[in-house]
Amino acid sequence: MDTLVVLESSRGSLHRLSKEAIAGAKSLGGTVSVLTIGKDADSIAQELSGVQLDEILIVKNEYVESYNADGYAEIVSQVIQSESPKNIVLGHTYQTRDFVPRVSARLDIPFIPDIISLSESSFVKQVLNAKLNASISSTNDQVILSFQSAAFSDESLEAGGSEVRLLNINLDSTIVRSKSEDPFQEEAGDVDLESAEILVSVGRGIEKEENIPIAFELAKVLNAEVSASRPVVDAGWIDSFRQVGSSGSNVAPKLYFSLGVSGAIQHVVGMKGSKSILAINKDPDAPIFEIADYAVIGDVLEIVPKLIEALENS
Amino acid sequence: MKIAVLVKQVPGSESALPLSPNEKWIDESSVTFVMNPPDNFALEEALLIKEKNGEGEVVVISMGPSRIQKVIREALAKGADRGIQIEESDDIEKDPLTVGKKFASVLKEENFDLVLSGLQSDDTGMGQTGVLIGELLGMSTATLAIKTEVKENKIKVKRELESGWFQWVELPLPASISIQSGLNIPRYPSLKGIMGAKKKEIKEILLSAQNQLSNLQSMDKVSIPQTSKQTEVIEGDTEAIVARIVDVLKKDIKVI
CATH class of the missing domain: 3.40.50.1220 (TPP-binding domain)
Incomplete structure (x- = not known):
């Protein structure tokens, strides 16, 4: 497997940045597979049924029905170890920022975040409040990358199909140490x-x-x-x-x-x-x-x- | 409750940012430095937790060259109990995993209950340090906290999600939590605080050569962004500017 895109569910649907991340992953070259986790996995796999991908990997587990950092860090780490992708790609979302550094530290794989573009073998990230661009590279065999919103357009995704594979992952109940309540929205007024x-x-x-x-x-x-x-x-x-x-x-x-x-x-x-x-x-x-x-x-x-x-x- | 606050000194938002001769970073000699704004909120939250608990210790920890003593001293003046400087050369570390490992090696000795940090730094903006340290030290982690409630051996945080959504998460201690800006109003140091800070300890730690880590990612070059967009600069006196804006709204964008 060349590149694995770890997908995110945004209230039941594929997160826009995950779709852009697939486009970004394609631009790296090689085969692209995706991983979707939790109770929305089937519908997200369905959403991507018309997109050309190598494989759609699905993980379902009673402790990770919805997102929590402990469970995601464990599952994604296990999948990286068993599938050995060269690149692990995500959208640069709040959820990515919440658990991906844990994967990076656990597996000792560098995480280059918030990338806006690719230039040859390096990745461009904004620094110093976007006043400068920095080129970042890695010599490690494996690298984790997250792409900023609109870095890639999901309109470029090629139509096609993919194989769906259910992965069996065992999680110990002690892995999930934190208790996450359901997300909620506060008063939004009548402003749209x-x-x-x-x-x-x-x-x-x-x-x-x-x-x-x-x-x-x-x-x-x-x-x-x-x-x-x-x-x-x-x-x-x-x-x-x-x-x-x-x-x-x-x-x-x-x-x-x-x-x-x-x-x-x-x-x-x-x-x-x-x-x-x-x-x-x-x-x-x-x-x-x-x-x-x-x-x-x-x-x-x-x-x-x-x-x-x-x-x-x- | 023993709380660590990770503080970074970064260029101020108004500072000049000239490139260094090798174009790998900026030339710091003409940069004005400030405490990384999100870290200031993390510090305030730590002080509030300590005051509410009525006991405990707030230790401020920063990594960098001697210039960073200024922000450590500033944190002490606001009420932190002592400081730790992890010494570094002028060429600051930019690999987040190496930064995390260096902090973890120092924090490990101290057995903190809680580690607070700003969600990201205004310089490299990697946004990983707090979570990396949590993982490396086996702590529970949460990010983008906008409210904290400390309980017996636990902390409950309200996390900011995207698009106006929120979530409460309860974590067992020890925990490493990154703080979102704006959750409190950071205090200014009092005159008494400033005087008192002079007597407080700042421990300087030079990590030994055997702790030298090989970087897994490197920042090779920085550059001024090239805009690909055709931008019309509207100039002149106020009258001319207003006339041109009205024209643009009417004829170019056609919104009036």
């Missing part, structure tokens, strides 16, 4: 960021809570919804259900109009699919400008009130 046509998004460059209303005023004249980056939510200036990014919503509006958003990588992964990005920021080096279609280097507090005025008059 994911279907908004235009988002006015606020970042830390708005400077203080008293300035937040200008974002809502701009949103009003544009008939837009207001979203925010994490620092603004953490400061308590805007409700958490308006957060865009790896821990918030994943959006792709017609226009993403950002006000003082720096473009930290955790934010960008949640919005880089936007059709147009117009960014205002005082800092000419803000990483948001690398993905912006229109870059306005200037002060939000000076420009936006004048813009609202102009839009009201036009």
Whole structure:
């Protein structure tokens, strides 16, 4: 086996990043098999029945019906040992971050996380708040890789079929030491960021809570919804259900109009699919400008009130 | 309850980041360093747990060259009881597994009940150290904690999942837990704290040559990202900028 992709279930369906990870795995060359674990394994295998893969490996176990770090670390480690894939590939999700380092430490296999692209024999990862790219390589026989959102497109997946193989894995009840309760969602209000046509998004460059209303005023004249980056939510200036990014919503509006958003990588992964990005920021080096279609280097507090005025008059 | 907090010193978000001559990392001589922001939340959480328990010890541990004593001292001023510096040359370790093994070898001697760390560092951003250490020391692990509740021999944490979902997980101690930013409001050091920190111990540990580990991954080169996108820079005075934005909204993006 050349490459094994460890899949993730997102509330019963295949996680979008897992599908992109399969596309990433294909670009490494060689055969690609996938592993799906738990109570959703059959439906996820079904979802992939039209995709060209070597094998779909399924593990079911009473202690790992749904995700827990102890169980996943054990199962994935056992499968790596028995199947000996050269590359172990995953989407760079919160779940990956939760258990994959345990596999890496247990088997002494390096884990190169959050990869955005491949360049010859090395992997490119953003560092220093996405201000620089780093090329990382490994001399080890086996390597674990996780791919950032949108690093690969799942549209490139070749149609075809695969063999399904059920793996028998014995787990001792003492393996799962932690007790995981069911995931839950908190109050989301009536705001639906994911279907908004235009988002006015606020970042830390708005400077203080008293300035937040200008974002809502701009949103009003544009008939837009207001979203925010994490620092603004953490400061308590805007409700958490308006957060865009790896821990918030994943959006792709017609226009993403950002006000003082720096473009930290955790934010960008949640919005880089936007059709147009117009960014205002005082800092000419803000990483948001690398993905912006229109870059306005200037002060939000000076420009936006004048813009609202102009839009009201036009 | 004996708590370790892993703290890293990283370039500040506003710092200049000139490439080093060999382009393997940045030239640190003109970099301004700060405590890695997520680690600051981990430190605060450790101090809160200790205060709530009414007893215990908070030990702050950092790895790096002599410059990192500043963040250890800052943590001591905020209330940590003592510090440990794992000494390193200016060429900081970037292989996460090697970092994890070095920390684990030092933490092992101390028998901590709880290890807290920030979810990732603002420099290399590997986001693995806390979990690697947990595995290497046989501890239970959880990541992205946004609430902690310590109980008898257990800790319950509220974990942040993606897209606004959450989950409670209960772990037996000892445990290594990575902390999500924003779960508390980190304190500033008091004047008394700053004075008191000067008397607190910072133990310097130089790992012996037999502890030298071979790296399984290496950072070979860093570079400034090349944007592939055609970006129009809108410049001028406020009036000209506003006029062009209105034009773009009307004619290019066609949203008004």
